[in-house]
Amino acid sequence: MHLMTWPEVLEGLRLNQIGLTAGALIAVVCSTIGLYVVLKRIVFVGVSLAQMSGAGVSLAFLLIPVFPLAGNHPLAVSLVVTLVGVLLYAQHGGSRRVPRDSAIGIGYLVAAALMLIFIVQSPKGLEEARDLLDGNIVALLDRDLVSVAVLSGVVLAVHVAFHRQFLFTSFDPEMAATQGFRVRAWELLLYLTLGLTIAASIQYAGLLAVFAYMVMPPVTGLCVASRMRAVLAVAVLTAVFSTVAGFALALKLDLPTSPPTIAVMALVLGVAWLTSRLRGAAA
Amino acid sequence: MAPLIELKAVCAGYGRNRVLHDVSLRVDAGDFLGIVGPNGSGKSTLLKTMLGLLRPSSGDLVRSSAAGDVGYVPQRDSIDPIYPLTVLDIVLMGAYRRLRPWSRIGPRERDLAMHSLDHVGIADLASRRYSSLSGGQKQRTVIARALVGQPALLAFDEPTNGMDLPAERSTMDLIERLHVDDGITVLMVSHLLNTVVNYAHHIAFVGDGRVRSGSVAEMISAPTLSELYAAPVQVVMLGDRRIVLPDRGSHGEHEVREHVMEGAARCT
Numbered sequence: 131m132h133l134m135t136w137p138e139v140l141e142g143l144r145l146n147q148i149g150l151t152a153g154a155l156i157a158v159v160c161s162t163i164g165l166y167v168v169l170k171r172i173v174f175v176g177v178s179l180a181q182m183s184g185a186g187v188s189l190a191f192l193l194i195p196v197f198p199l200a201g202n203h204p205l206a207v208s209l210v211v212t213l214v215g216v217l218l219y220a221q222h223g224g225s226r227r228v229p230r231d232s233a234i235g236i237g238y239l240v241a242a243a244l245m246l247i248f249i250v251q252s253p254k255g256l257e258e259a260r261d262l263l264d265g266n267i268v269a270l271l272d273r274d275l276v277s278v279a280v281l282s283g284v285v286l287a288v289h290v291a292f293h294r295q296f297l298f299t300s301f302d303p304e305m306a307a308t309q310g311f312r313v314r315a316w317e318l319l320l321y322l323t324l325g326l327t328i329a330a331s332i333q334y335a336g337l338l339a340v341f342a343y344m345v346m347p348p349v350t351g352l353c354v355a356s357r358m359r360a361v362l363a364v365a366v367l368t369a370v371f372s373t374v375a376g377f378a379l380a381l382k383l384d385l386p387t388s389p390p391t392i393a394v395m396a397l398v399l400g401v402a403w404l405t406s407r408l409r410g411a412a413a
Numbered sequence: 414m415a416p417l418i419e420l421k422a423v424c425a426g427y428g429r430n431r432v433l434h435d436v437s438l439r440v441d442a443g444d445f446l447g448i449v450g451p452n453g454s455g456k457s458t459l460l461k462t463m464l465g466l467l468r469p470s471s472g473d474l475v476r477s478s479a480a481g482d483v484g485y486v487p488q489r490d491s492i493d494p495i496y497p498l499t500v501l502d503i504v505l506m507g508a509y510r511r512l513r514p515w516s517r518i519g520p521r522e523r524d525l526a527m528h529s530l531d532h533v534g535i536a537d538l539a540s541r542r543y544s545s546l547s548g549g550q551k552q553r554t555v556i557a558r559a560l561v562g563q564p565a566l567l568a569f570d571e572p573t574n575g576m577d578l579p580a581e582r583s584t585m586d587l588i589e590r591l592h593v594d595d596g597i598t599v600l601m602v603s604h605l606l607n608t609v610v611n612y613a614h615h616i617a618f619v620g621d622g623r624v625r626s627g628s629v630a631e632m633i634s635a636p637t638l639s640e641l642y643a644a645p646v647q648v649v650m651l652g653d654r655r656i657v658l659p660d661r662g663s664h665g666e667h668e669v670r671e672h673v674m675e676g677a678a679r680c681t
Contacts, residue, residue, distance in 0.1 A: 168495075169493070169495060169496055171493075171495075290515070291514040291515050292514055294506075294509050294512065295509075295514075297506075298506050298509050301492070301493070301496055301498070301503075301506070302487065302491070302492060302506070304461075304466055304485065304487050304491070305485050305487055305506070305555075305558070305559075306506075307465075307466050308464055308465070308466065308483050308484075308485040308568075309482075309507075309509065309510045309562070310510055311509075311510070352495070352497060355497065356497050356542050357497055357498075357499065357502075358496075358497050358498060358502065360497075361497045
């Protein structure tokens with residue numbers, strides 16, 4: 131096996147600018163939304179929606195023989211499946227018999243089982259499973275980059291415009307309701323942007339990386355920063371840095387891009403956590 | 414004069430679980446209504462229904478336009494300390510409804526927030542992280558946030574829960590000052606009967622899904638409370654303060670006196 135030299139890695143990064151740019155955009159938008167996922171303590175909603183999205187993509191490939199259009203538009207099928215999950219989770223506040231976290235766990239398990247069934251039955255088979263988990267960002271085309279850029283632009287614009295509404299209704303929904311904010315509507319919009327981002331990102335970056343972007347960079351930010359904007363800045367920088375460094379390591383070690391990207395995020399998070407512990411001990 | 418808030422034969426609850434039955438209650442301008450009752454009796458449900466957070470399953474909720482903005486002060490434990498927010502960030506939330514999407518927080522909103530912080534005596538904590546505050550300071554922060562909207566009515570949900578005595582006294586004095594000096598109508602839920610009865614003008618007792626209300630003099634008497642709690646209760650006057658005690662029947666006078674002194678410590 132030939133391992134690249136570092137100059138070859140740099141050349142590889144230069145030649146893969148489309149994939150790298152798309153990866154960075156996905157990193158920015160996922161880590162931005164991920165801050166709410168972590169603060170609202172709905173990490174398992176994130177992983178469950180990601181799994182549903184994965185099931186949607188594999189369903190699209192399964193349908194190729196009978197409905198070729200679906201196979202050509204896996205994003206559309208994935209989006210529909212994910213939005214069903216969004217509507218379920220945004221409405222389900224839990225009950226005595228079915229607690230909310232159990233409902234989320236059931237959603238995850240059903241989606242995971244369906245994804246495996248669809249993959250085994252689909253014409254693409256295990257190759258598809260690997261792409262779904264690891265992503266295939268190196269193979270992106272110009273039109274894919276345009277799709278990612280449009281999605282990122284729309285989702286980030288919504289979050290910039292309505293960040294106060296999202297923050298207030300997440301932080302203190304009852305007070306927000308007394309002030310006239312339609313809490314359920316804002317929560318649904320937040321979940322819709324979450325579902326849209328996951329569904330669109332997963333087929334490029336892979337299930338593992340998308341979920342990691344949503345959790346690890348925001349937690350890194352919370353370890354080292356104490357203001358909302360600073361936390362968000364650290365999260366976005368961590369996600370983008372990990373994407374570039376992970377991409378380089380993937381080229382260097384001939385690996386799929388997700389595992390080294392997540393490894394870099396874990397390393398940065400470890401350093402941040404250690405820094406916060408040391409700072410806490412010194413204070 | 415029309416009441417600020419009036420419930421007419423209201424039933425309310427969560428899903429199929431009906432918590433309140435046939436409740437009629439009114440809050441007039443300038444009133445201080447204490448909502449008391451045993452734990453789990455539906456006090457917070459009543460407050461949420463009065464504020465419109467919970468839709469009645471039957472009956473009518475009437476809110477006068479004079480009620481204007483309502484300042485809601487939730488239980489401070491309901492606020493998650495994981496959010497990386499300063500005291501000023503949280504108080505500014507009280508001004509969010511004035512702002513349009515894309516717009517920035519301006520000097521007017523900042524001035525209002527700082528004025529509210531100053532009013533509750535914690536302007537010096539504006540840049541401190543909320544999670545680093547004491548219970549009393551957190552309570553003042555959420556009160557300041559409610560004041561930013563310049564409300565005619567403030568609604569408190571267990572404002573002194575889990576506080577030590579000085580913090581409890583200090584918080585109650587602040588609420589009384591807002592009521593007396595600023596003329597703000599107050600609704601206050603608390604399970605601490607001895608705290609509420611010495612500040613409120615009217616009492617609404619919640620029990621078994623029913624609400625019985627009246628003036629403090631009417632409600633805080635041994636026969637009434639004994640009937641409401643379904644247990645013998647004594648009411649002792651200490652100066653102009655009322656102290657409610659469980660009636661220990663055959664227990665000695667010394668023990669009752671100890672209770673009185675304990676209650677006195679909470680009220681003086």
